[in-house]
Amino acid sequence: MKKIIQLEEKMLKELTNRARTSNIIDSELFSKYQVKRGLRDIDGRGVLVGLTEIGDVRSYIVEENEMVPIPGKLLYRGIDISDIVTGFMKTNSYGFEETCYLLLFGNLPNKEELKDFEELLAEYRSLPDDFVRDMILKMPSRDIMNSIARSVLAFYSLDDSADDTTIENVLKQCLKLIACFPLIAVYGYQAHSHYHGNKSLFIHSPQKNLSTAENILYMLRPDSKYTKLEATLLDLALVLHAEHGGGNNSSFVTHVVTSSGSDTYSVIAAALGSLKGPRHGGANIKVTQMFEDIKQNVENWEDDKEIEEYLVKLLNKKAFDRSGLIYGIGHAVYSISDPRAVIFKEHVARLAKEKGFEDEYNLYEKVEKLAPEAVGKVRKMYKGVSANVDFYSGFVYRMLDIPPELFTPIFAISRIAGWSAHRIEEIVNSGKIIRPAYKSVVKRKKYIDIDER
Structure with missing residues (x-):
């Protein structure tokens, strides 16, 4: 049994390495063939692939062929x-x-x-x-x-x-x-x-x-x-x-x-x-975990400088999960503001007061204010960043005693x-089956008989 386990571990290690190396695509090819990775243009706009009357996300206007960010809007059926x-x-x-x-x-x-x-x-x-x-x-x-x-x-x-x-x-x-x-x-x-x-x-x-x-x-x-x-x-x-x-x-x-x-x-x-x-x-779980780490590592929750230093560590992959992310800050579409976060925040303070979480709420407010400044210092950005809905939703669920498993x-x-x-x-609307194109960039190979490999 021990030999079988050892053989399995050895094979999986070798096969994992082969799987990884055989699937690496030269990153320059994506630019060469103008691939819209993530179905997004380089400026962050989504590639238009369909029409809908259900929901609309607005984050910019176009003036003289230039994208101008605006406070985010979300519409349900036009409302x-x-x-x-x-x-x-x-x-x-x-x-x-x-x-x-x-x-x-x-x-x-x-x-x-x-x-x-x-x-x-x-x-x-x-x-x-x-x-x-x-x-x-x-x-x-x-x-x-x-x-x-x-x-x-x-x-x-x-x-x-x-x-x-x-x-x-x-x-x-x-x-x-x-x-x-x-x-x-x-x-x-x-x-x-x-x-x-x-x-x-x-x-x-x-x-x-x-x-x-x-x-x-x-x-x-x-x-x-x-x-x-x-x-x-x-x-x-x-x-x-x-x-x-x-x-x-x-x-x-x-x-x-x-x-x-x-x-x-x-x-x-x-x-x-x-x-x-x-x-x-699953992003709001990461936000709450990040804030637990902030509370452990920032002594004075009212000190803007200490909080900003921690946020810079996050961005430089020196704190929390070392991902380089400030969870809950930034969105694929919104830049100036996420309307859902704005609405949520208006009501969260009342619940924080009722539940005795006012100090923690104030910490959230400070991080929301300081995070965009920290991002601006550390990174070159194509657009600004702001708190997204996940920034406050996990905090609300915690105050409601909802376990993280249910977030x-x-x-x-x-x-x-x-x-x-x-x-x-x-x-x-009886549309066609959705099938975007993927270009193959592998070189042609000949089949080799098993005895000659």
């Missing part, structure tokens, strides 16, 4: 996200459900339409018999995103019309997924917490009279208790994460897989795999609304 948030918050109501309706159907619902929609989601907010026991509790995952993806794929086996891609059937599938995502995410965490963390197991059934945000807190907490402000901030997080245009990685994946004619469950599982990545949905799943609970809208849009 500014700040107006959406102001609208439902001034009535002291929750906004995620009406946001889902807007993204799916193109217009804001009236009172009767919203009531009917909420009742439909409430009816769909249940899992098949024995699903929790057989799919979630019997195979707890160390990563809840994988647990959600497995559950989504299991829905395929339980759906007699799984491969029916008519709009009526796809809409029904999507609505059921929107309703059930909070359950499979929270139950997946409870299973993880119990079997991998030796903690008590709590399985609370959702309540039909509660909003999505309220149900998450109700099912997650042992005593099912929460405050109005806590539910309001979680609901706000769901609204802000629900959609971000067709070009973000997971929504683009949704379009790509949908264009192949695949089923809803395979499409959403693929989108989940994309969102799991730390460059996409990205909560993003998924929200973004399933946008994915569903993009899937339906792709089907309705």
